[in-house]
Amino acid sequence: MNASFVIIVPTYQECNNLPELWIRIQKAAPQAHLLIVDDASGDGTPEWIQSQPQFNHSLFLLKRPQKMGLGSAYLAGFEWAIQKEYYALLQMDADLSHDPEAIPLFLKKLETPVDLVLGSRYREGVRVLNWPISRLLLSLGAAAYVQKLTRMPFTDPTSGYKAIRISALKQINRSQIKSNGYGFQIEVTHHFWRKKMRIEEIPIIFEGRHTGESKMSTGIAREAFWLVIKLFFR
Ligand SMILES: Nc1nc2c(ncn2[C@@H]2O[C@H](COP(=O)(O)OP(=O)(O)OP(=O)(O)O)[C@@H](O)[C@H]2O)c(=O)[nH]1
Ligand SMILES: [Mg+2]
Numbered sequence: 001m002n003a004s005f006v007i008i009v010p011t012y013q014e015c016n017n018l019p020e021l022w023i024r025i026q027k028a029a030p031q032a033h034l035l036i037v038d039d040a041s042g043d044g045t046p047e048w049i050q051s052q053p054q055f056n057h058s059l060f061l062l063k064r065p066q067k068m069g070l071g072s073a074y075l076a077g078f079e080w081a082i083q084k085e086y087y088a089l090l091q092m093d094a095d096l097s098h099d100p101e102a103i104p105l106f107l108k109k110l111e112t113p114v115d116l117v118l119g120s121r122y123r124e125g126v127r128v129l130n131w132p133i134s135r136l137l138l139s140l141g142a143a144a145y146v147q148k149l150t151r152m153p154f155t156d157p158t159s160g161y162k163a164i165r166i167s168a169l170k171q172i173n174r175s176q177i178k179s180n181g182y183g184f185q186i187e188v189t190h191h192f193w194r195k196k197m198r199i200e201e202i203p204i205i206f207e208g209r210h211t212g213e214s215k216m217s218t219g220i221a222r223e224a225f226w227l228v229i230k231l232f233f234r
Contacts, residue, residue: 005088005107005163006033006060006081010073014094015043016211022052022059024100032103035060035080036094037073069180070215071187078174082166090163095209098161102204106163115168115197116189118154119161119204130208142224146186149232152193154201158182158224161204162189168197181220183227190231 007025011018018036025032038045038061049061062080064073074091081089088110092098102119109117121128122143128136139158146157162185172191179187192199 004031004033004086005090005110006035006084006086007090007092007103008035008037008074008077008081009092009094010037010039010070010077011041011045011094012039012067012215013041013043013045014212015041015045015048017095017209018045018048021094021096021100024096025103028100029103029107033058033060033086035062035077037062037064037077037080039064039067039073071177071180071184074184074188075174075177078164078169082170086166088163088165089169090161092161095212097207097209099205099207102161102202105202109200109202110163110165112200113198114200115165116192116199117163118156118189118199118201119159120154120156120201121159121204121206122155123201123203125203127203127205128208129205130210131206135208138221142182142221145225146228149228150186150190150193152190154189154199156201157186157189159204159206160185161206164188168192171195171197179223179227181217181223183220183224186224186231187227194234 025034036049046061046063049055052059062076090106106117142158143156172195177187
């Protein structure tokens with residue numbers, strides 16, 4: 001087994017954010033490997049990655065031919081990490097919403113017997129910066145909706161900042177995971193929860209994106225809405 005862990009970041013047009021993200025990751029966790037799963041961003045993202053001295057040493061690129069969604073990008077990254085035999089993976093967004101300084105907190109948690117560590121914006125208070133109140137209310141409403149219907153007790157089920165132990169990931173039926181947006185985060189956690197795996201939350205600070213375009217859409221929210229109904233009946 002690979003003694004190291006890998007951070008998986010899906011990207012679509014995030015070239016303005018990646019250099020700062022990579023610097024901050026290396027500062028917070030010098031041993032980190034980073035895998036970018038890029039969906040043919042036309043903004044120079046793959047070229048920037050390939051030009052870095054760490055390319056194919058600690059910085060890796062999985063290129064996909066077109067924009068195919070966040071969920072399938074993560075699933076491709078999961079298979080890559082399993083194949084490379086990392087002991088754990090961390091997932092985070094490229095837009096600097098997730099502070100790399102929290103990486104050591106996830107790693108510390110992974111030293112305890114836990115399979116999935118959820119970074120929560122809403123545990124022990126609300127820690128969301130630079131978001132309009134409407135978006136915050138939507139996110140809090142979605143969290144309450146997921147808790148009520150699925151009975152999962154987690155405070156922030158749509159959070160994309162989380163750590164997964166690979167030995168546990170191998171045991172869940174990944175081919176069943178179909179959601180591509182926020183629903184993806186809910187669905188992955190639900191798989192771990194149904195298998196009675198060990199899940200813990202840690203508080204994180206979240207900051208809304210400053211640059212680059214949002215990929216959030218009503219389609220993504222709709223997909224998550226119907227997924228939760230499906231999980232209720234499951
Ligand atoms: N590979 C890949 N990455 C994607 C795709 N859609 C979104 N992403 C990435 O997934 C992460 C989360 O997407 P965001 O656009 O930040 O979504 P969000 O956080 O809900 O919304 P904003 O922060 O408001 O933009 C970012 O790193 C995106 O670049 C996609 O289709 N393919
Ligand atoms: Mg974002």
